[in-house]
Amino acid sequence: MPRHFDPQLVNDRFGDAGLYVDLVFQRRAVLFDLGDHANVSPRKLLRVGEIFVTHRHMDHFAGFDSLLRLLIGRDKVLRIFGPPGMIEAVEHKLKAYTWNLVEGYDGNLILRVTDVDETGHMSAAEFQGRSRFVRADCECPQYDEGVVIRESDFLVRAAMLDHGMPVLGFALEERMELNILRNKVESLGLAVGPWLRGVKEAVLGEAAEDAPITVAWLDDGGGRPVTLPLGLLRRDLLKAGPGRKIAYVVDCAFTPENEEKIVTLARGADILFIEATFLDADCAIAAARRHLTARQAGWLGRKAGAKRLVTLHHSPRYKGQGDLLIEEAQRAFLSG
Ligand SMILES: [Zn+2]
Incomplete structure (x- = not known):
């Protein structure tokens, strides 16, 4: 396990997808996906500075409201990155509530939201408690090679994958x-x-x-x-x-384009967290729903040269048989 990143799945492998990564020594954490996070303590959620949302299916974004409830009134900047439409989605979420008292709170919660498009171009907007969360568009730094944030000691890269709709895959890399x-x-x-x-x-x-x-x-x-x-x-x-690296890939079809992007994104990762939604015996259903099978997930990890593979996002149809999905993925990961 990377020493400087402490990654933990937010739920069991049948629950909503999500990965909490504690950036050890920095008193800071990042979160991949924002579904059900009831299993993460408020203390840990308060450390989160950045959230990377793969897409806005409910199981990946329905935790926004409960997180907002926890953070409201606190002096904090939370950055949220997602595929196109993320800014608008947050704007609509915020518009659902009445904010006539929020200006009087001690802390000024600031949500800085960034849309990442398929070319890697980003646009951003800010919502401040002090301004009753009215949207203010803002400047956004642009980076090459899919980089969405570049801090002094780590960066996060994104790749646009196809799930019948745009879905972002992410890699968290220690720079050195x-x-x-x-x-x-x-x-x-x-x-x-x-x-x-x-x-x-x-x-x-x-x-x-x-x-x-x-x-x-x-x-x-x-x-x-x-x-x-x-x-x-x-x-x-x-x-x-060389720095440590974690990749996070969920909700994508097994297509040649996705394969190439996932292999590039996850190349040499210390751990690849990847969906294994269906057994390969059900690959026709996986293809129709534009998800990966466990065997495909393992094969992608092997092709990317990842050092370790952790599967998640198992379909509820296999409840009680999670071991089958894990074994199938690990077999393909270790022996092709
Ligand atoms: Zn999903």
């Missing part, structure tokens, strides 16, 4: 894993401490090589410099490795 070489720190006479976090942040923020970093010496410093250049610290104290 940086490890501090503690023995090197001490051999230079420096103290291990919180200042090293600043070195990592400066590297991830792509600061200049000569950017001065305030250091902590083991003794009182003895006249040594208060700062050292970032380039020197990076070279001597840090070891960089």
Whole structure:
């Protein structure tokens, strides 16, 4: 399991699809899909800063109201990303309630909603409690290669899949894993401490090589410099490795176009969370409903070179036989 991402399915595999990912060390979490989230404690939901909604079938979005109820009156910015129509959907949800008292609340809840289209172009709007949640369109940064958010240490990529309608698949990627070489720190006479976090942040923020970093010496410093250049610290104290990656794919048909997009999105993922809605014996039903079978899910994970496969979104017709779906997917994942 990726050390810096702690992913947990929101429900059992027959329940509404959803994935809660705690971004360990950041006091922050992201959520993929917003269906029934009664199993997630309010404390954990309050950590969520971003929600990535694959599409607006009810089992993926009906949790909006209960989350809004939890957050209302709090000082918080919540970002919601979804396929085209997301902004309008949130606007309609908010219009369903009367907000004459919301301006008087202590906290100003801000919902920043982004539509992502099939070319990766994004448009955004904001809804503030202080303004009674009246829509205000806003500027939105645009990135290449399907990236929808780019933070200093992680990014989220999206791909538009076909489920008879547009559905987004997502990948959460640590941009780079940086490890501090503690023995090197001490051999230079420096103290291990919180200042090293600043070195990592400066590297991830792509600061200049000569950017001065305030250091902590083991003794009182003895006249040594208060700062050292970032380039020197990076070279001597840090070891960089590829970042961790999680992919989340639900509700899509087994088509050549989807296959190519899923394999690209999930390539090399540490964990691929993917729907396994039907058994392969029922592949005709899966095709008609534009869902994946367990075997197809496993095969896609294998083709993407994912290290681990976790299936979800099982059809209720297999209740009591969930093991069959898991086994079928794992068999295809491990042996093709
Ligand atoms: Zn679904």
